[in-house]
Amino acid sequence: MPIKLSGEFEVRKTPDEVYEFLTDPAKFAPLLPDFESITVEDASHFVVRVKLGVSHIKGTAAVKMELAQAERPSRAQYKGQGAIAGGHFSLVAAFDLLAAVGGTKVNWQGEAQIFGRLISLAGGLVEPLAKKNIKKLIDALQGALT
Amino acid sequence: MEPKNWVGKPLPRKEENRLLRGRGKFADDIKMREMLYLRFVRSPYAHARLLHLKLSSAEALSGVICTLSGREIEPLTQPFIEIGPEPCAKIRDYPLAIDKVRYQGEPVAAIVAESPQIADDAAELVEVEYDPLEPVLDAEQALSDGSILHESAGTNRVWNGIFEYGDLESAFRDAAYVVTIDRMHFHRFSSTPLENNVVIAQWDSKDDHLYYSCNNSFPSFAIQFLAAHLQLHIDKIRVQTADIGGSFGIKITNYPQMAVCALASKKAGGRPIKWVETRSEHMTSSAHGNERTFRDTRVALDKDGVITAISSRHIDDCGAYPRYEPLGCVIWSQVLPGVYRVKNLRIDFTQAVTNKCPVGPNRGYSRMQHLWFLERVTDICAHQLGIAPDQMRLRNYIRPEEFPYTTPNGCVYDSGNYPRMLALAKDLLDWDSWTKKRHEARSQGRWVGMGVGTTLDSGTNNFGQSQIVNPDAPFSGNSQGANCKLDIYGEVVVAVGSCPQGQGHETTAAQVVADVLNISPELVSVRTGFDTERNVHTGFSGTYASQFAVSGLSAVHGAAQKLRAEMRRLAAFVLKTNEDDVEFGAGPQGPELRAKSTGQAISYWGLANIVNVNSALLPPELHDITLNCRFVWRAPFKVPDKQKKFGNLTLTYAAQLHAAVVEIERDTFVPRILAYVAVDDCGMVINPPIVEGQVYGATAHGIGAALMENCVYDAAGNMLTSTFSDYTPITALNMPRIQYGHIETPSPHSYSGAKGMGEGGAAPLHTISAALQDALSGEGIVIADSFNNGDTLFRAIVGKQIYQAAHIVSLERRS
Numbered sequence: 001m002p003i004k005l006s007g008e009f010e011v012r013k014t015p016d017e018v019y020e021f022l023t024d025p026a027k028f029a030p031l032l033p034d035f036e037s038i039t040v041e042d043a044s045h046f047v048v049r050v051k052l053g054v055s056h057i058k059g060t061a062a063v064k065m066e067l068a069q070a071e072r073p074s075r076a077q078y079k080g081q082g083a084i085a086g087g088h089f090s091l092v093a094a095f096d097l098l099a100a101v102g103g104t105k106v107n108w109q110g111e112a113q114i115f116g117r118l119i120s121l122a123g124g125l126v127e128p129l130a131k132k133n134i135k136k137l138i139d140a141l142q143g144a145l146t
Numbered sequence: 147m148e149p150k151n152w153v154g155k156p157l158p159r160k161e162e163n164r165l166l167r168g169r170g171k172f173a174d175d176i177k178m179r180e181m182l183y184l185r186f187v188r189s190p191y192a193h194a195r196l197l198h199l200k201l202s203s204a205e206a207l208s209g210v211i212c213t214l215s216g217r218e219i220e221p222l223t224q225p226f227i228e229i230g231p232e233p234c235a236k237i238r239d240y241p242l243a244i245d246k247v248r249y250q251g252e253p254v255a256a257i258v259a260e261s262p263q264i265a266d267d268a269a270e271l272v273e274v275e276y277d278p279l280e281p282v283l284d285a286e287q288a289l290s291d292g293s294i295l296h297e298s299a300g301t302n303r304v305w306n307g308i309f310e311y312g313d314l315e316s317a318f319r320d321a322a323y324v325v326t327i328d329r330m331h332f333h334r335f336s337s338t339p340l341e342n343n344v345v346i347a348q349w350d351s352k353d354d355h356l357y358y359s360c361n362n363s364f365p366s367f368a369i370q371f372l373a374a375h376l377q378l379h380i381d382k383i384r385v386q387t388a389d390i391g392g393s394f395g396i397k398i399t400n401y402p403q404m405a406v407c408a409l410a411s412k413k414a415g416g417r418p419i420k421w422v423e424t425r426s427e428h429m430t431s432s433a434h435g436n437e438r439t440f441r442d443t444r445v446a447l448d449k450d451g452v453i454t455a456i457s458s459r460h461i462d463d464c465g466a467y468p469r470y471e472p473l474g475c476v477i478w479s480q481v482l483p484g485v486y487r488v489k490n491l492r493i494d495f496t497q498a499v500t501n502k503c504p505v506g507p508n509r510g511y512s513r514m515q516h517l518w519f520l521e522r523v524t525d526i527c528a529h530q531l532g533i534a535p536d537q538m539r540l541r542n543y544i545r546p547e548e549f550p551y552t553t554p555n556g557c558v559y560d561s562g563n564y565p566r567m568l569a570l571a572k573d574l575l576d577w578d579s580w581t582k583k584r585h586e587a588r589s590q591g592r593w594v595g596m597g598v599g600t601t602l603d604s605g606t607n608n609f610g611q612s613q614i615v616n617p618d619a620p621f622s623g624n625s626q627g628a629n630c631k632l633d634i635y636g637e638v639v640v641a642v643g644s645c646p647q648g649q650g651h652e653t654t655a656a657q658v659v660a661d662v663l664n665i666s667p668e669l670v671s672v673r674t675g676f677d678t679e680r681n682v683h684t685g686f687s688g689t690y691a692s693q694f695a696v697s698g699l700s701a702v703h704g705a706a707q708k709l710r711a712e713m714r715r716l717a718a719f720v721l722k723t724n725e726d727d728v729e730f731g732a733g734p735q736g737p738e739l740r741a742k743s744t745g746q747a748i749s750y751w752g753l754a755n756i757v758n759v760n761s762a763l764l765p766p767e768l769h770d771i772t773l774n775c776r777f778v779w780r781a782p783f784k785v786p787d788k789q790k791k792f793g794n795l796t797l798t799y800a801a802q803l804h805a806a807v808v809e810i811e812r813d814t815f816v817p818r819i820l821a822y823v824a825v826d827d828c829g830m831v832i833n834p835p836i837v838e839g840q841v842y843g844a845t846a847h848g849i850g851a852a853l854m855e856n857c858v859y860d861a862a863g864n865m866l867t868s869t870f871s872d873y874t875p876i877t878a879l880n881m882p883r884i885q886y887g888h889i890e891t892p893s894p895h896s897y898s899g900a901k902g903m904g905e906g907g908a909a910p911l912h913t914i915s916a917a918l919q920d921a922l923s924g925e926g927i928v929i930a931d932s933f934n935n936g937d938t939l940f941r942a943i944v945g946k947q948i949y950q951a952a953h954i955v956s957l958e959r960r961s
Contacts, residue, residue: 002862064275081275088190090278115278116190116250117426119864120872 002113003130009138011145012103015073018145022076022095023067031140033133036060044070052084059084063091073097087118106141110134152657152667153898156834160652160672161389170389171674173344173361174422181346182211184410184421185265186403187255187272188431189247192283192501192863193293194276196245196254203271204257209264212413213272214256216244219409223375226402230472231616233299237499239467241375241402247276248295248466249501250863251431253403258410258419281501281863285463286439288498295466295499304464304497305472305615309479309791311554312490314446317455321446324958325527332515333933334437334463334857337508337847338875339647341391342423343400343432347407351416356408358385360400363393363645364688365676368401375405387675390647394847395507395690397647399433399469429868433506434857436474437463438515445523446490451533452541455490456523462497462515465504472497474505476614478516480604480796482555485564486520486542489554501863507690509847510603514908517601518932521912525597529923530957535916536572536598540565543600550894556792557604559799560829560901561891564600567803567825571598574823574885575805584807588924593810594820595921598803599912603828605692605902606797608783617788624693624781624797627682628701630659630709631774634758636736636751638663638670640705643687644698645676649904650836651694655702657832658898662706663713664730665737684778692902695832696798696895697779703897704777712771713739713753719768720748720756782895798893798901800828804845804913810921815943816936817853817918819882824909826888830899837903838886844906845884850876852914856933928954 011018021027025046029038034051041047044067052061063082070076077094089112096107112130119126164170189196201213225238243254255272259265280293288295288302295302318324346359356378362368365385373380390397403421411419423432439461446455464471475497482491510517528538543564544551551559572578580596587594610622629641640655652674656667663670676683686697710730717739718725727743740747756763757773764771786793807821826841854874858866867873892899911932918939919929927942928951942949 083190083274088276113862115192115862115864117430117868118190119860119862120426120866120868 002111003127004111005131005134006109007138008105008107009142010100010103010105011142013145015097015099015104018097018104018106019073019076021145023070025065031137031144033136069094084118086121087114087116089114108138152660153832154830155657157653157657157667159650159836160656161650165389172341172389172391173346173359176346176359178346178418181418181420182258182260182414183262183265184407184419185257185262185269186253186427187257187269187274188427189243189250189252189254189276191247191276191278192250192281193279193295194247195279196243196247196274197277198275199255200273201255203273204268207264207268207271209260210268211258211260212410213258214242214406214410214413216240216242216254220244222409223405224377226375226469227371228468229470229612229616229619230305230468231618233301234304234468234472236299237296237468238298239469241405249431249503250865251427251503252466253406253431256406256410258414283500283502283859283861283863285437285461285498285500288500289461289496295501302498304468304499305475306496307475307614307791308492308494309482309555310492312455314455314457314490314492317446317490318444321454322449322960323447323531325445325447325530326956327443327523327526328441328954330440330443330519330522330930331932332438332518333931334434334502335851335855336429336434336857337394337396338873339392339394339396342425342428343397343403344423345400345404345407345421346418347404347411348418349408349412349416355382355384358383358404359388360385360404361387361390361393361397362400362404363390363395363647364398364690365645365678366643366683366685366687367398368404369678370685371401372405372408376408384678386677387645389674390645393647393689394509395511396433398688398690399504399506425870426868429873430865431503433508434465434503435508436505436512436515440519443523445527447527447531450541451527451531451538453486453488453524453527456488457492458519459494460496462495463500463502464497465502466499467504468499469504470506472615473612474512476611477512477607479555479791480557480607481513481517481602482553482557484517484520485544485600485602485801486524487544488542491554502859503857503865509844510905510908511691513602513604514911517907518911518915521599521601522915522929525916525919526928526955529919530955535920536568539568539598539600556786556794557796558794560797560893560895562799562801562827563889563891564801564803566889567801567827568598568600570887570889571803571805571823571825574825574887575807575821577805580807580821587809591812593812593921594807595917595919596805596807597913597916597918597920598805599909599916600803601801601907601909601912603692603800603802603903603905603907604796604798605800606696606781607691607693608781608786608793608795609686610783610785610793611795613788614786614791622785623783624686624697625684625778626687626697626701627684627776627778628698628705629680629682629774629776630702630705632709632713632750632754634754636749636754638665638750639673640670640702641673641680641682642698642702643676643683644689644694646689649689649694649840650833651698654695654699654832654836658699658702659706662703662710663737665732669737682776692800692905694902695828695900696902697781699832699900700779700897701777704779705775708775708777709773712773712775716753716756716768716771717748719765720752721746797895798829800826800901800903802826802907802909804909806913806917808914808917808921810918810939814936815940817934817939819849822882823885823887826903827891828903829893829896829901830890831888832898832900837888840904841886841906842884844904845910846876846881848906848908848910849881849914851908852911852932853935854880926951930954
């Protein structure tokens, strides 16, 4: 079952500045929770290594990310896939940017889906973990853009 | 020594001594020099394109010998044989995924290493890139072909056929009542043998032979598939089984893993390869039982509640690959009318693939789904018409005097007495007393119900039914082989083409031979397990489909009789008398043959000595005597009429009648069994404790399936019950006390009057559904699913989400 989350926040930077930040893997990727490293392959593809753990299943995941939609200065969407012990996961993160008084309103939508035995073993823990990590990412984004 | 009838005696099992002391020899007990260990890398996705597979990191790990991928084996092999005609025949089934995965747990690569631990570590290093596709998890949805699993077939439909008999139009026209049931569903579960699948394969380059030690339960079938797949002469494949820790049919379909192990051995230079399946692998990717949905059911009844016609549409979910299917599309028709006299039937049967684990034969294979359907139909009609369900059954049962009974599709029910079984079950349960208690309980607001399930265990099937599915299928009839010999030292040795998994074949075969030779069963050695090189097997050999008591023991009986005739002839020559004068018995030195007229005797050793190592004593006219007698028993079947789907599909019909009292707790909605009775009729019983044990085992499986065991998938195709923690198989702690009873209606189709048994017809599923129906009839609920636990009953009773009678059932009363 996909885990879907969405929300919005406002920052003082312009849509162009926010877009610039979001579409730069070197700036965006380190905000991911438990970030370890990044390898940029080309302008729209990069691999992020992050630490992941669900209950006793812990490890490092290499997440292949693709900047799937880049519409300056209004929209950026990432798609990613990765694997950890017992499962694969896919994610989609989209940001719609609207000019607002004194800055930019960011509407974000996230969708993650886990496949594999991990769901059977720790399915009940995955959703709270995903929500916690997405909150961390949004908080970090807000901090970086403020 | 006076002749004794060992058949029918409650002898302890010969196998018990080693199995209960932990001295059984199972496939995983086998260790071989230079053995390597195989681990599968499996798909986490239910449906995805396989974009990229990188094995180099795994191959670089110290201790890894080699890897295998689908792309690598594709040019080395042929796709597995598909039993069904097109579109099924167009499916290309390989044991490792090539460009697409079709169920979670499908193998995409194999790692071969010096130890299981290294293979595990290496498997984690394999990088696989997938492109997820929309999974198809419901068979009805699959038939819309919105997302197709096998592009080569072009459709998710595997097979469709209409089984129509009698005159439905008249029956519905003349009916006093017509009951319509919109949808019912038989859930997906497995039988979880104690021992998972195990394969040891060695492709020996010295003789180009392939050697297996494994726990496949139908090896003569497996080698036919493997020979074609591996492009190897079938006589070059040797399969041996030893003790097997349960199969229940599930281990028939482990031949894909056998193929991978063979190819891995070849790549590893002929070193033996062992693969031991984990429990989670078994749960996600071994085989499950068939899931089936019943739609648009219409039932015609006369004024007395006698069912005169049934029309329905059945959709079977066979998972991602048909494999042993679509045989299940016809096997259910062995019991087309169940235990009832209904003559007019129309079943539109379709099978579809879905992104779930492939199905395989599972204790009660294909028949139990249909029998559950018929029992639900009978029960629902009884409730609709206000007839007590036990009385409803009595009005509809095939009557004892009607046996042998020919069903509308030409099957011949050999014998039976269902009313007597019902009477015995009611007596054992104390039906009248429970009826009063139920009344009292209901007055206190408790949900207490009583149910009956009557079912059949059809055994020794006619493989000609495969031609109903595929007119070009090269199978018909059924046979089993056995060998009975006096070895050089005069020991009686029996070998059979079966591969027992706890059914006591060593004991019952010894009982049969002991009767023929008039010796004690202790003097009969029965070889354990299956071995192609014993050369006793036929193309049908294995252990499945409730048939050993008929096919296996008939073969043993035939071989023993041949041996007896040779021994008698030889003894007559040695003792200088005629054959009529020779009797079998025991002397001071053991078993012997004696001339009644002179009292002179010759021991078994003496006879064996002459034939085997002292043969110059034999005159030419006795040179045909070998004291090593193979007999092949063949079932008296004909090829069914493929167009009319008509013919005798099974030789014997054991019956089970279970009765139960259940209560659904009002606080938790958990159903609990208050009383349970199992009455069995498998014809003349060969060994009562073995039969009783199998009744308990089948009952446990059925109760587990009815209340606890369910293969649950989420919307993405993740199997959520891939461990025993989630699947919760039944254990001794969950078992209610079972009261066992039996009657014997001898089968005219077996030499001993016995019928095959052991599958139990899934009687508890029918019975518990019926009892729950009775408990909840006042709540406006129809039990329309075979799986019922606290959660489903809560959703039905409180949530009003499922089972609501108004949505499922309607009754049309005609004047």
